[in-house]
Amino acid sequence: MKVLKPLYPYIRRYRWSISIGILFVLMANALGPVVPALLGDAVNAAEKRQLSSDELWLYASLLVCVAALAGCFRFLMRRVLIDVSRDVEFDVRNDFFEKLQGMDPAFFDDNNTGDLMSRATNDMDLLRMLIGPAVMYSANTIFGLPLTMVWMLALDWKLTLMAMVPLLGLPPLVKFFGARTHLASKAQQDSFGEMTTMVQENLAGIRVVKAYRQERAEEGKFRERNEVYIRHSLALARLQSMFFPSIRLLVGLGYVILLLVGGRQVMTGDLEVGTLLSFLLLFGMMVWPLIAAGWVINLIQRGMASLQRIEKILGSESMVKEPSGPARILPARGVDIRAMGLQFSYPGTTTPQLADINLDIPAGKTIGIVGPVGAGKSTLVHLLGRFYPVERGMLYVGGIDINDWPALELRKRIAFVFQETFLFSDSIGWNIRFGTSENAADEAVREAARRAQVHPDIAGFPKAYDTVLGERGVNLSGGQKQRVSIARALLRDAEILVLDDSLSAVDTHTEEAILRELKDAMAGRTTFLISHRISTVAMADEIVVIEEGRITERGTHEELIAQGGLYATLHRKQQTEAAIEQEDFDGEARA
Secondary structure (H helix, E strand, C coil): CHHHHHHHHHHHHCHHHHHHHHHHHHHHHHHCCHHHHHHHHHHHHHHCCCCCHHHHHHHHHHHHHHHHHHHHHHHHHHHHHHHHHHHHHHHHHHHHHHHHHHCCHHHHHHCCHHHHHHHHHHHHHHHHHHHCHHHHHHHHHHHHHHHHHHHHHHHCHHHHHHHHHHHHHHHHHHHHHHHHHHHHHHHHHHHHHHHHHHHHHHHHCHHHHHHCCCHHHHHHHHHHHHHHHHHHHHHHHHHHHHHHHHHHHHHHHHHHHHHHHHHHHHHHCCCCHHHHHHHHHHHHHHHHHHHHHHHHHHHHHHHHHHHHHHHHHHCCCCCCCCCCCCCCCCCCCCCCEEEEEEEECCCCCCCCCEEEEEEEECCCCEEEEECCCCCCHHHHHHHHCCCCCCCCCCEEECCEEHHHCCHHHHHHCEEEECCCCCCCCCEHHHHHHCCCCCCCCHHHHHHHHHHCCCHHHHHCCCCHHHCECCHHHCCCCHHHHHHHHHHHHHHHCCCEEEEECCCCCCCHHHHHHHHHHHHHHCCCCEEEEECCCHHHHCCCCEEEEEECCEEEEEECHHHHHHHCCHHHHHHHHHHHHHHHHHHHHHHHHHC
């Protein structure tokens, strides 16, 4: 029962409904043995020729009434308990999604999307079966078997005990198959998660697959994973195919004993025919609860395996901890940022991604960050958004240690345009409104798009801002996606603006136009400009160069050019490239 402990809070919410449902189970099972008893009495009376026409009609009426009443109770037990299982599934699924939303990026670095999708769908279905049918048929077996046995013992206790002898093999049978079913079910679910992960990744990267003509190779990989899943599924099916017939075999042996012993007693006159009929019917009523017990054990083992997979996610804790203790008074507007000897390594690694970073950024200033790929530029702003844990005393926002900022409150004050642009499969207007009020005025949306230099492109679509995008905005170019993301950030009107290499996919002329518009938008905002292009960061109040996680140069554009370091080298190189491109363009124009 320890395995089911995570479900207790959910079950407690519906304890009254579950209690009423189990009461209906009890009532249905209490009425069940009445029908065989009435039939047995009717047959005994008929055999002795002591049954009048009126009594026959009375027996028939009683049988119909009892059967109808038992049927009503069975309908109600199903209605109540299955509804509860759906409600619990609904609650767990919502909590599961909420948990995923609250986890930090490091969690998603270690967990595949396909496997998480498998847990949110397939495992949830098995969890519902554990809570609904498994509970219902367990209660049915718990109440039905003892009540039926009491009636049988009252009729003939010796014959009852003899019929029960084969059923002594049921506990070891359950123990043998139960453990193996649990392991087989977990292996099946794990392989299903792996297969789902591959499908998700393959569909997300379908353009790359086609571009490199890897369709056949990917089909082969999928076939291998599918074969693993089939192998585990067949192993589980083989266990089930042996388990249920084994139960039927034990029940069948009980029938044989009843017929042999009971039939001989009828022949000798020690047992009435009606009583033997009642015995056979009552024993038959035990067949389904016993078979259901086997099915329930299978459901429980599979459900417990799924519950363990779901609980692993629900029990996970974000590495970014929310502040505890009395709430701090947070700055209303305008926050300065200070890094003091900031160091950071990604979880699971020992190599520092950032080392001894010291920055003092007054509110409303613009800072440019330049450096080679993998130098730690994006990592710095990710720490600012509390996406990863930071040691206390190393990073302050508004004079408050970043660990004392609630993550949601801090992120509400930051507008991010990430290096990897992501747009949702919704309208362009909805994507721009994302992160702000969905009721933002249309004119505000258009103004943000104008500043991002994407309004003419959107206006050229047949449905303009109502144009629905494909997955990840596939029907937009890379530059258009970046500019829509910039518009989204501008509409948010946050105090801190982070542009993480967000102009890499636009040409230099568009970049200049965007930067002119951004200059007004950045007024009064603390802005981070991260880029490989010197032209992007040249306007910053201060520029820092990061190499191998350390700040190696800092100053204004002119000061860094004069220093003759990496920044100056990049500047010369990019100026030369721009001049060559301009000559090529002019040559093509003259031609």
